[in-house]
Amino acid sequence: GLPERVEIYEVGPRDGLQNESAVVPVAVKAEFLDRLADAGLRTLEATSFVHPKWVPQLADAAELLDVLTRRDGLDYPVLVPNERGLDRALEAGVTHAAVFASATETFAQRNLNRSLDEQFAMFEPVVTRAVENGLRVRAYVSMVFGDPWEGGVDPAQAAAVGERLMAMGCDQLSLGDTIGVATPGHVGAVLDACGALGLGPETLAVHFHDTYGQALSNTLAALRHGVTTVDASAGGLGGCPYAGSATGNLATEDLVWMLDGLGIAHGVDLDALVATSVWMAGHLGRPSPSRVVRALTPA
Numbered sequence: 001g002l003p004e005r006v007e008i009y010e011v012g013p014r015d016g017l018q019n020e021s022a023v024v025p026v027a028v029k030a031e032f033l034d035r036l037a038d039a040g041l042r043t044l045e046a047t048s049f050v051h052p053k054w055v056p057q058l059a060d061a062a063e064l065l066d067v068l069t070r071r072d073g074l075d076y077p078v079l080v081p082n083e084r085g086l087d088r089a090l091e092a093g094v095t096h097a098a099v100f101a102s103a104t105e106t107f108a109q110r111n112l113n114r115s116l117d118e119q120f121a122m123f124e125p126v127v128t129r130a131v132e133n134g135l136r137v138r139a140y141v142s143m144v145f146g147d148p149w150e151g152g153v154d155p156a157q158a159a160a161v162g163e164r165l166m167a168m169g170c171d172q173l174s175l176g177d178t179i180g181v182a183t184p185g186h187v188g189a190v191l192d193a194c195g196a197l198g199l200g201p202e203t204l205a206v207h208f209h210d211t212y213g214q215a216l217s218n219t220l221a222a223l224r225h226g227v228t229t230v231d232a233s234a235g236g237l238g239g240c241p242y243a244g245s246a247t248g249n250l251a252t253e254d255l256v257w258m259l260d261g262l263g264i265a266h267g268v269d270l271d272a273l274v275a276t277s278v279w280m281a282g283h284l285g286r287p288s289p290s291r292v293v294r295a296l297t298p299a
């Protein structure tokens, strides 16, 4: 069966923008977040408190959260890799953080400058202290379905990385197909591997990139396995600066179109969302890669 409702976890302002080389003005980022909220999105991953030299686009995280009016009832999670990042996030008054681990050794080195084992030592005090401070903490695992340097990834290995993060006190595990290589059968295998470690679909989210055009099919497979939280990026923006072959995330508009067709509730106003992505595409100087945005935008 399929769920009656899906929670869309919007990552455009973070995953979408982090790969843009031209720095987007902080006022544009704040307006992007406001427009997404106006369009009905309730969870908006706003930015990252990572090292500013690693992701210059998001170096303005504190300033963004300062100028942004955070609305009651809406959730603005931020990425936090280490204690320095947590200090900065707490200073900015965040209530929801996300740590992000790698399922593979190579990507742990490239994305976090840590070995696979060392990443847990980095995250443990972050999660502990975040929870002590009343924050909710999401756990991401990247390269769950494949890695550009190592190739295939064992579902049991990916699930084990997620399980270690959840044991620290995280409340949700987002399974990242960083380079978009997953296919629906593989999604089922990973969700089963998570289930075997006691991580049922109610604690999971899926995070697909659309590099190979499989993001929607993979999402449908996950919904059929009981997952009800889906990460998506307005207009299909996105990519990861430390994974060359990563392209845009699943476009939120493409997801909404599919959910509408299936009669699954989501709370998003598609026209307002498309208008937002068209507006953002204007700022970025190139059209949205989302098929739904293109189909609904007159030439």
Ligand code: HMG
Pocket: 015, 018, 048, 049, 050, 051, 052, 054, 055, 079, 081, 082, 084, 085, 086, 088, 100, 111, 112, 113, 140, 141, 142, 143, 175, 176, 177, 178, 179, 207, 209, 239, 240, 241, 242
């Ligand atoms: P490092 O160089 O090993 O850092 O980077 P360090 O711990 O050795 O510290 C070096 C210096 O940096 C110190 O300063 C720290 O204070 C400072 P010094 O004492 O020398 O003056 N520093 C910081 N400053 C500000 N904010 C911080 C911070 N941390 C250290 N947070 C680190 C390690 C983890 C920080 C670095 O590797 C990093 O920032 N990585 C982030 C990379 C990133 O953001 N990648 C994209 C997000 S992941 C993704 O997109 C995948 C996802 O979408 C899911 C999917 O698709 O699969 C989530």
Ligand code: MG
Pocket: 015, 176, 178, 207, 209, 239, 240, 249
């Ligand atoms: Mg991503």
